[in-house]
Amino acid sequence: MQKPTVPKGTRDFGPEQMRKRLFIFDTIRQTFQRFGFQPLETPSMENLTTLTGKYGDEGDQLLFKILNSGDFAGGLTEADLQAGSKKITPKIAEKGLRYDLTVPFARYVVMNRNALTMPFKRYQMQPVWRADRPQKGRYREFYQCDADVVGTDSLLCEAEIVLMIHEVFRNLGVLDFTLKINNRKTLAGIAEVIGEPGQEGLLSVAIDKLDKIGMEKVLDELRERGFSEESIRKLDPLFSFGELDRLQLLNQLKTWLTTSETAQQGIAELEETLQFVDQYGLTDSRIEIDPTLARGLSYYTGAIFEVKANGVSIGSVSGGGRYDNLTGTFGMPGLSGVGISFGVDRIYDVMEELNLFPAGAGQGTRLLLVPFDSAARAVALPLLSQLRASGITAEVYPDLAKVKKMLDYANAKAIPYVVLIGSEEVQTGLLSLKNMVTGEQTKTTASELIQLLRSTSF
Amino acid sequence: MQKPTVPKGTRDFGPEQMRKRLFIFDTIRQTFQRFGFQPLETPSMENLTTLTGKYGDEGDQLLFKILNSGDFAGGLTEADLQAGSKKITPKIAEKGLRYDLTVPFARYVVMNRNALTMPFKRYQMQPVWRADRPQKGRYREFYQCDADVVGTDSLLCEAEIVLMIHEVFRNLGVLDFTLKINNRKTLAGIAEVIGEPGQEGLLSVAIDKLDKIGMEKVLDELRERGFSEESIRKLDPLFSFGELDRLQLLNQLKTWLTTSETAQQGIAELEETLQFVDQYGLTDSRIEIDPTLARGLSYYTGAIFEVKANGVSIGSVSGGGRYDNLTGTFGMPGLSGVGISFGVDRIYDVMEELNLFPAGAGQGTRLLLVPFDSAARAVALPLLSQLRASGITAEVYPDLAKVKKMLDYANAKAIPYVVLIGSEEVQTGLLSLKNMVTGEQTKTTASELIQLLRSTSF
Numbered sequence: 001m002q003k004p005t006v007p008k009g010t011r012d013f014g015p016e017q018m019r020k021r022l023f024i025f026d027t028i029r030q031t032f033q034r035f036g037f038q039p040l041e042t043p044s045m046e047n048l049t050t051l052t053g054k055y056g057d058e059g060d061q062l063l064f065k066i067l068n069s070g071d072f073a074g075g076l077t078e079a080d081l082q083a084g085s086k087k088i089t090p091k092i093a094e095k096g097l098r099y100d101l102t103v104p105f106a107r108y109v110v111m112n113r114n115a116l117t118m119p120f121k122r123y124q125m126q127p128v129w130r131a132d133r134p135q136k137g138r139y140r141e142f143y144q145c146d147a148d149v150v151g152t153d154s155l156l157c158e159a160e161i162v163l164m165i166h167e168v169f170r171n172l173g174v175l176d177f178t179l180k181i182n183n184r185k186t187l188a189g190i191a192e193v194i195g196e197p198g199q200e201g202l203l204s205v206a207i208d209k210l211d212k213i214g215m216e217k218v219l220d221e222l223r224e225r226g227f228s229e230e231s232i233r234k235l236d237p238l239f240s241f242g243e244l245d246r247l248q249l250l251n252q253l254k255t256w257l258t259t260s261e262t263a264q265q266g267i268a269e270l271e272e273t274l275q276f277v278d279q280y281g282l283t284d285s286r287i288e289i290d291p292t293l294a295r296g297l298s299y300y301t302g303a304i305f306e307v308k309a310n311g312v313s314i315g316s317v318s319g320g321g322r323y324d325n326l327t328g329t330f331g332m333p334g335l336s337g338v339g340i341s342f343g344v345d346r347i348y349d350v351m352e353e354l355n356l357f358p359a360g361a362g363q364g365t366r367l368l369l370v371p372f373d374s375a376a377r378a379v380a381l382p383l384l385s386q387l388r389a390s391g392i393t394a395e396v397y398p399d400l401a402k403v404k405k406m407l408d409y410a411n412a413k414a415i416p417y418v419v420l421i422g423s424e425e426v427q428t429g430l431l432s433l434k435n436m437v438t439g440e441q442t443k444t445t446a447s448e449l450i451q452l453l454r455s456t457s458f
Numbered sequence: 459m460q461k462p463t464v465p466k467g468t469r470d471f472g473p474e475q476m477r478k479r480l481f482i483f484d485t486i487r488q489t490f491q492r493f494g495f496q497p498l499e500t501p502s503m504e505n506l507t508t509l510t511g512k513y514g515d516e517g518d519q520l521l522f523k524i525l526n527s528g529d530f531a532g533g534l535t536e537a538d539l540q541a542g543s544k545k546i547t548p549k550i551a552e553k554g555l556r557y558d559l560t561v562p563f564a565r566y567v568v569m570n571r572n573a574l575t576m577p578f579k580r581y582q583m584q585p586v587w588r589a590d591r592p593q594k595g596r597y598r599e600f601y602q603c604d605a606d607v608v609g610t611d612s613l614l615c616e617a618e619i620v621l622m623i624h625e626v627f628r629n630l631g632v633l634d635f636t637l638k639i640n641n642r643k644t645l646a647g648i649a650e651v652i653g654e655p656g657q658e659g660l661l662s663v664a665i666d667k668l669d670k671i672g673m674e675k676v677l678d679e680l681r682e683r684g685f686s687e688e689s690i691r692k693l694d695p696l697f698s699f700g701e702l703d704r705l706q707l708l709n710q711l712k713t714w715l716t717t718s719e720t721a722q723q724g725i726a727e728l729e730e731t732l733q734f735v736d737q738y739g740l741t742d743s744r745i746e747i748d749p750t751l752a753r754g755l756s757y758y759t760g761a762i763f764e765v766k767a768n769g770v771s772i773g774s775v776s777g778g779g780r781y782d783n784l785t786g787t788f789g790m791p792g793l794s795g796v797g798i799s800f801g802v803d804r805i806y807d808v809m810e811e812l813n814l815f816p817a818g819a820g821q822g823t824r825l826l827l828v829p830f831d832s833a834a835r836a837v838a839l840p841l842l843s844q845l846r847a848s849g850i851t852a853e854v855y856p857d858l859a860k861v862k863k864m865l866d867y868a869n870a871k872a873i874p875y876v877v878l879i880g881s882e883e884v885q886t887g888l889l890s891l892k893n894m895v896t897g898e899q900t901k902t903t904a905s906e907l908i909q910l911l912r913s914t915s916f
Contacts, residue, residue, distance in 0.1 A: 398618075
């Protein structure tokens with residue numbers, strides 16, 4: 001018999017990983033909720049009419065499609081076969097797996113437009129699927145954690161997202177991170193000012209590589225993409241912002257981009273957002289204005305956010321921005337919103353690499369009861385009920401096995417405490433508590449035991 | 459443009475529903491964890507080689523299959539087309555969606571057999587998919603919440619499942635339920651004793667309908683299925699157990715089934731399990747021995763559990779049992795285990811129908827700040843930060859809108875408290891707190907406000 005496997009690009013999450021992942025999920029969920037975002041879940045499958053055409057040609061290729069049930073091939077002809085896979089797909093598959101959380105959210109808003117109170121703040125934490133080529137850090141099934149507010153263009157929402165990002169990472173214990181912030185309008189203004197209006201997309205794709213390939217190669221790429229020498233020369237100021245503080249940077253941007261109304265609006269939006277953040281009283285801010293930040297630009301129209309953890313070379317752990325037309329493709333134009341997405345897999349990698357998970361996060365059972373015989377077991381069972389009623393995660397070894405085997409079980413599961421119950425314990429009522437980390441063994445009563453386990457996190 | 463829809467048999471869960479569902483999920487998860495079950499998550503997709511043949515022919519039909527990526531139809535011939543859908547499927551789809559949590563769990567255990575410490579206790583709470591005909595209460599995507607312990611045949615595990623069931627429903631507030639318990643061996647013994655050995659499957663399918671169609675029709679069905687008149691006559695005692703207490707029932711079963719060693723073993727297992735439950739100190743037990751309980755029998759070999767909520771006509775909300783060969787189909791025979799599954803959708807329906815959700819379970823934002831102008835907003839924002847830092851879910855209306863509009867927003871979102879901030883509040887520093895349920899309005903300070911919101915659950 002062949003050994004079973006999981007499909008390429010997918011993963012099992014065993015107990016220790018899961019407990020750490022749950023710590024991340026819970027932290028993000030609690031923060032989303034405290035900010036008034038409401039939970040939403042949508043089906044894993046959507047109609048392909050809902051998904052197709054929303055992610056570009058490449059995205060359409062990456063959709064997982066679900067074979068229709070029953071006699072799906074009944075209507076297929078030889079002509080279909082000759083037309084090829086692409087033509088056959090719509091005849092045999094009408095559903096696909098969710099590719100992101102944004103399109104299902106837009107679909108939900110349109111379907112419930114009359115019942116929803118605007119502004120509508122929702123969060124959603126669910127897996128998405130992409131038929132991408134699997135590689136390190138890229139999976140075919142992974143979780144997204146999104147929070148969006150739609151139905152308002154108030155910059156207060158941008159400020160709240162900045163706060164929420166700080167709150168999430170503070171609660172996770174990831175204190176050393178950088179939140180880069182930019183505005184699509186400023187980027188558009190740069191393209192205008194250097195004489196390449198509307199080319200902010202190409203511009204940002206090239207500039208995005210600055211850290212990796214250096215300025216000279218970025219400029220070469222722009223030349224290849226048809227930017228004139230004059231445009232490239234005009235881009236000079238962009239590379240001299242490095243050491244400026246926030247105020248100096250904003251002032252220099254204003255001066256440089258003085259002729260672009262769009263840019264001035266973008267800068268004003270950045271300023272107002274940061275002003276709100278100050279009013280909220282955020283101390284210890286990790287914000288950095290980065291006039292080159294683009295994040296693919298795809299549908300952002302205002303603010304753009306990106307978070308990277310410092311001290312590790314793992315890509316961005318969070319990103320988002322404002323869009324002006326969430327539901328346009330579903331026939332409901334002009335709905336503005338702003339959102340943020342947290343990448344659980346990368347946050348996990350960061351926290352693992354920097355050893356940031358709190359001791360309790362990976363922790364399961366805290367105490368194992370080890371009865372030596374069935375008389376001891378009769379003492380163990382009511383004690384176990386008492387421990388659990390006190391909120392303590394405890395177990396009894398289910399079989400009457402050798403003591404060594406039971407202690408091995410405790411060690412393998414990293415259970416920090418064991419209570420040994422033999423004939424002496426049955427007679428005296430005192431319990432023998434063994435600390436599995438130090439090896440220390442002491443006598444204790446049930447109530448002392450409960451107090452101890454309640455007061456220590458390990 | 460066509461209005462978007464969700465696929466047949468799938469659902470969106472909006473904010474209020476989600477908050478209630480999260481209450482159920484959290485309660486089940488916490489209870490599983492307190493009993494030492496460890497979290498596991500497996501991929502949504504499995505190889506079809508893993509899934510096929512595990513659920514019978516009908517189950518295979520109900521698997522959702524995922525179309526291979528790329529040029530899946532490249533190798534198809536006209537001969538394939540003529541062979542029909544069933545023959546084509548394996549050529550164009552190698553993956554399918556999870557049908558339950560048991561097979562992926564078995565696959566996980568086999569893949570990690572060398573790393574896992576036995577007994578292995580895992581819980582898993584994830585959606586499953588079935589291409590069933592949708593109808594009321596039956597969906598194509600729904601959650602299962604399973605807890606299993608494998609690698610031991612200790613009846614202590616059965617007792618812990620009984621305890622866990624009581625704990626889950628107690629914590630949910632579903633106090634009026636019945637936990638039926640039986641043993642496959644007792645059922646097999648009944649078939650032996652009436653002279654139809656090995657026919658406990660057919661027997662139980664018929665008896666399962668006792669409540670619905672009455673005794674006479676059950677007996678007719680048995681006749682149709684080939685049971686002799688003598689066998690049917692011998693079945694008489696089974697229908698006379700109704701009013702007996704636990705001890706009487708066990709004694710009558712022992713006498714009736716005295717010639718079947720299998721039955722005696724089943725009865726002894728039931729007795730030992732209940733004895734353990736007593737030792738754990740479970741008070742207010744909802745256990746009822748039901749010698750006819752079968753739950754399809756499919757792979758149960760020992761204990762069988764089923765839970766129904768009383769006072770509503772919604773099917774079983776939980777069920778499970780012991781099996782002796784979880785991983786046999788993957789080449790790892792003889793692994794015994796026992797498990798329980800909770801049906802979140804049905805539990806939701808029960809709690810909704812009986813109005814059992816606690817006030818806090820459906821609750822989102824507790825307080826809305828309503829600043830009249832931007833000076834008021836400068837007062838509102840730091841207050842908002844203070845509230846959230848105290849763990850209170852609070853929002854500010856993001857736009858400077860008319861007060862009525864902001865109050866409408868609070869009402870639509872069922873936000874119980876609003877703080878109005880106008881020029882007076884800005885000057886005096888006192889806040890105007892409006893109770894949106896009673897309409898009452900009072901003056902308060904920030905610290906009084908925090909105290910109030912911390913002390914009231916609504």
